[in-house]
Amino acid sequence: MNDDVEQQLIQTWERIFDVDDVDRTIRITYTESLPGETFDGHYVAEDVYKYFKQFGEIKSTLHYGRYGKGNYALIEFKCKEIAAQTAMRQRFIINGSKFKVESLKKTDTLIYDLQCIDLGNSIPVHPSKSDSPENxxxxxxxxxxxxxxxxxxxxxxxxxxxxxxxxxxxxxxxxxxxxxxxxGVDLREYRLCTEQQIEKFLRDFGSSVESLEFSEYYMENKPNSNTLLKLFHKYCKNLIKLDIQVSGVENQTVAEIQSLLSNLNCLHSKFVCDSDFGSFDDFIASCSQLEILKLSCCCRASNLSMANVNLTKLIEFDLMSKNIGIDAFLERNPQIEKLSVRGFFYLNMPKIQQLTLCIENESITEEQSLHLRSLNASTINLDISLDDSITNIFRLKNIRQLTLNVNSSFNEDYLILLAKNVPYLERISICHQSTYNIDFDMVKKMLRHANHLVDLKIDWPENVIQHFDENDYDDILKLVKNRANHIKLDIKFTSTTTLFVKTNGLKKKLMRFETDSQYLCVSNYYQYSIWN
CATH class of the missing domain: 1.20.1280 (Monooxygenase)
Structure with a gap:
């Protein structure tokens, strides 16, 4: 990319983040957290949108972050009166954090004090004694x-x-x-980050915990996962669902927590980089009553094998990692009904009802398509390339979800053919692997035939901007309303840029179109790297 093209792109992105009307726009800035709460400095676009939507219709939300320089967000309403009324409130508490709010108009920015209002002794309060009838x-x-x-x-x-x-x-x-x-309990949401806090909580409520989630990554001082598992074993006698992210479990710990593991019917486990398990297959095999097992691991995780594990009650198995071999495990567990794996397999699974295969940037061959038809699964979800091999899946009438990776061999006819030949497709996610981009005209042509589609996501190629406006919304709305089944459609578009080698922050923008939200909701996201 030459300098002129790069500068033009930068200017285009800057225009995306221009505020159309300062009279309709408010600015919110984080001031402090309530006692016991924390704020990581990042505004979640959806959270801000949902909170301020209660005051009036929003055109867009903008989020600015500069490391070391503070973060803020702009909310542009469609009505300037609503913006003025909202700004007059001056303070908001969102998810346990305090925010200052002010009008973006230059004449107003000096009006509001940065400090919280101090009532002092203007309202005299004389608390009664705790045992007083007046209390x-x-x-x-x-x-x-x-x-x-x-x-x-x-x-x-x-x-x-x-x-x-x-x-x-x-x-x-x-x-x-x-x-x-x-x-259930998520230790992260509860802000329980140390072993002492967790043990106190478990002493008080451990017997009521049936579902528990924790991750080493979000805990202060990285408490030892073996110690925490022993605490769960000690206090959580009724635990049946466990969701953990750990770096390893020792053999001795597996032996000590046998009764905890054997009581689980659902286990979600993520193994971080350089995970070290004394005996991974013993850990999994100890969960003998499992009905649901979901595993994932970092590419550097090693010493993970389940070749000799037989879980007779397992119905649902999800493995999004190539680090753990599954052929031997699947052969020993033919009763599985719901399966999600990365890669392809040719084993006969007579009980399979729902199958999800992540083949990423590869294509489905005719031989693989024949094997999928032989499985008789009622629902198939695929992550594949969108190229001329797409015709190989047309005879799979039970496909419900597709993640499509667009590459240089893409032809717009593929999308039309797909919608026509896979009539019950419910969800499509499109990711670009090259500079070629699908435009809104192609999307509209596809939607004429996708009568059961409820969710569409498209990530445009890096540095590419596709402008979506009310006219596009109205065009798609007409197509959705013409569907006989009246199914609502949610669409999410995402545009990103990586123009710069070095960044010190981010700009994010969310534009939501939902004039007739009963039928159609469109979210348009932009993310831009800031350069100083």
Whole structure:
């Protein structure tokens, strides 16, 4: 790419991030987190959009991040009155973090103080003694207190409020135990990052935990996974679903937690780089009651084998890694009904009902297509190349989901033929492997025939911008409304650029089109590297 072309691209991307009307735009800036909460400095476009949508219709959200210089987001409403009213509120709390909000108009930016409003002693408060009849706590019955605790999702908030009195502590534990049993526990969401915090929580609520998720990556000081597994074994006697990301499990630990593993009916496990298992097959084989097993690992994970493992109750198996051989395992477990694997296999799986194959940048051959038809699976999902070999899947009428990798041999007729010949296709994800890009006219032609499609995702090639506007939305909306089944369609477009070798931050933009959200919702994402 020569300098002139690069500069033109930069200017085009800068125009994408221009604000159309400052009168309709507000700016939010992170100020601080509530006690016990953390903010990682990144705005999630969908979260910001969903929060501010309650105040009025939004045209777009913009997110700016510069390491060491602070982050902020811009929300452009379609109505300037809504923007002005929202800015007047000055402060918001989103997901446990405080944000300052102000109008983007230059004349307004000096009005709002950076500091939180300090009420001082303007409202005199004289709390009554805890045992006084005038104390408000004495007026709350148990049902009121239960409603209070039903609104609490953060475990640290629970511990703070439960200290108010014995009645709060008793009812709080009752309500929180029920929520934990119903919803499960994600140690990351609960902000439990140290062994001490985790053990205290498990002492109080471990018997109610049936589903548990944790990852070493998000924990302070990287607590030892063997120690944590032993804590789960000690306190979580009713645990049946475990989702873990670990770097290894020792043989001695596997032996000590046998009763925990043998009680599981669902295991999701991700093994990070340089994972070290004393005996991986013993770890998996100990989970003898498993009905669902999902595994993934880094490319550098080693010493992982399941060749001799037989799980007689296993129904669903998901392995998105080439580091673990599966042929011998599948041969020993022919009862599997739902299978997701990376690569292809030629084994006979008589019970298979749903099959997902990730073949990435490769094509499906006619021989492979014949084998897939012989399996009689009711649903097939494929990750393959979009080239002239696409005709080999046309006889697979049970395909429901496709991830298509577009390369230089792409022809726009492939998409039309695909929609015509695979009539019950529900989800399509298109990724570009070359500079060739699919345009919106091709998408519209395909949608004329994709009568059962509910989800479409397209990642454009790097540095390529496809402009989507209300006219495009209206064109696609007409096609969706003409479908006899009235199925709603969700579309997501993503444009990115890597023009620069070195970056110190990001710009992100989300534009949402949902004039008639009952039928069609389109999300258009842009991501641009900032260069100073």
């Amino acid at each position: 408000i706590l004495m007026a709350l019955n148990n049902d009121c207190i239960r409603l209070v605790f039903e609104k609490i999702s953060n475990i640290r908030d629970f511990y703070s409020i439960s200290k108010v009195c014995k009645q709060f502590d008793q009812i709080g534990k009752e309500i929180f135990s029920s929520k934990i049993k119903r919803d």
